[in-house]
Amino acid sequence: MAASAVDAPRAVTVVGAGVVGLSTAWYLQEHGIEVTVLERNRVAAGASWGNAGWLSPALAVPLNTPSAILDGARSLIDPHHPLSVPRVPSPELARFLSLFALNSTPKGHQRALLSNAPLSRACHEAFDELLNGGVGAVIEEAPITALFSSERKALGLVHELREVEEAGIPASHTALDAEAVRDLVPVASDRVRAGVRIHGQRYLQPALFTHALADSVRSRGGRIVEGFSLDEVQYPSRAGDAFTLTSEKGEVEKADHLVVASGSWLNRSARSWGVRTPVAAGRGYSFTVGTDRPVPGPVYLPEARVACTPAKDGMRVAGTMEFASPDAPADPARVEAIVRSAAPYMDGVDLEDRADTWVGPRPVSADGLPLVGPTDVRGLYVAGGHGMWGLTHGPATGRLLARAVATQKLPQELEPFDPTR
Structure with a gap:
């Protein structure tokens, strides 16, 4: 039986002003709950700023595929491989990689795919709800066109999309020959021999959307405190019915209920809350380039693990998965x-004339499942570990978690994401 309205918290503090944290705050407001959002840097400063901006449930496939182990081995001998793993990882990263390898089996991957499916199915609906509720952002409807060097390799994506459809996620697609690809993607080179058109997808400018979401939270009475970097030694402490959050500058915030949506920084003190599944920073890079002809929609290069998104006078190019500290400086070699x-x-893309080069840490969980829900500490919830799909799954996650906090009853969709699993 769901909790009555009097059981709902009056106020909740959210740590993290990325898409997941702000979506949770926005949906908490839908339940009449006051919200304060604490951000270590500024709104959209992490993975929510320079990602590809795709709302692509058909491609939101968990990273723990059976081929992930082979990719890891190849990355150790190929400096240009899309995956970058340090030869001598830290003990924390070594533990994560070991658990990730154990979960990169057909069974582990299928479990993650089926568990994430409700978030993928709810993706577009949740974004529409935000727009209809006053979030002043623009979302573009457009298919994603994947380019391949051969028809055989294109069949690999077709097989993956069929698995996605079997999991109950819409993934309508059309196979393309070389001529059709170049008609649809004017910047495709002669090397491209086949393609796959994935219908029913969307894209947006992630920084603009995240700031619009923050503006909406503020306009509805929410507080957003930027530059509140939590003190690691006191992160966070609880006395009686209240949490005390202290910044590195000595600022203090009190909270009765707390949602930690701090992305790749989630591991700080998380074990003391009963959070056992580690999260690592899988850093992605992006930059903007000009094109000599318009790019009408998102372009996917699966063989290169690169995503391209239309931008003003060109496109945003995003890719790579670099396991490193979330605070490490950018590595030009990954660009x-x-x-x-x-x-x-x-063809017709000047990849050497780059602007707005960015690196952002994406929180990758060791078993392909995000960590969303209550912890062992009363009144403390976490939301993170979505890997590359924090934007696609963020609003749907925030909607479900806000319901859990407001009603004190966990929605069935969140059960596989138990942070204490």
């Missing part, structure tokens, strides 16, 4: 790896 792998598929 060069994207350029090297994407260039053969492009």
Whole structure:
């Protein structure tokens, strides 16, 4: 039986002003709950700023595929591989990689795919709800066109999309020959011999959307405190019915209920809350380039693991998965790896004249499942670990978690994401 309205918290503090944290805050407001959002840097400063901006439930496939182990091995000998793993990982990263490997089996991957399916199915509906509720952002409807060097390799994506459809996620698609690809994607090079058109997808400018979401939270009475970097030693402490959150500058915030949506920084103190599944920073890079002809929609290069999104006078190019500290400086070699792998598929794109180069840490869980729900600490919830799909799954996650907090009853869709599993 759901809790009555009097059982709902009056106020909740959310740690993290990315898409997941702000979506949770927005939906908490839908339940009449006051919200305060604490952000270590600024709104959209992490993975929510420079990602590809795709709302692509058909492609939101968990990373723990059976081929992930082979990719990891190849990355150790190929500096240009889309995956980058340090030769000597830290003990924390070594533990994560070991657990990730154990979960990269057909059974583990299928479990993650089926468990994530409700978030994928609810993706577009949740975004529409935000727009209809006053979030002043633009979302573009457009298919995603994947480019391949051969028909055989294109069949691999077709097989993957059929598995996605079997999991109950809409993934309508059309196979394309080389001529059809170049008609639809004017920047495709002669190397491209086949393609797959994935229908029913969307895209947006992630930084603009995240700031619009923050503006909506503020306009509905929410507080957003930027530059509130939590003190690691006191992160967070609870006395009686209240949490105390202290910043590195000595600022103090009190909270009766707390949602930690801090992305790749989630591991801080998480074990003391009963959170056992580790989260690692799988860092992605992106940059903007010009094109000599318009790019009418998102372009996917599966062989290069690169995503391209239309932008003003060109496109945003995003890719790579670099396991490193979320606070480490950008590695120019990873940008060069994207350029090297994407260039053969492009014509009329100046990949050497780059602007707005960005690196952002995406929180990757060790078993392909996000961590969403209550912890062992009364009144403390977490929301994170979505990997590359924090934007696609963020609003749907926020809607479900806000319901759990407001009603004190966990929605069935969140049961596989138990943070204490």
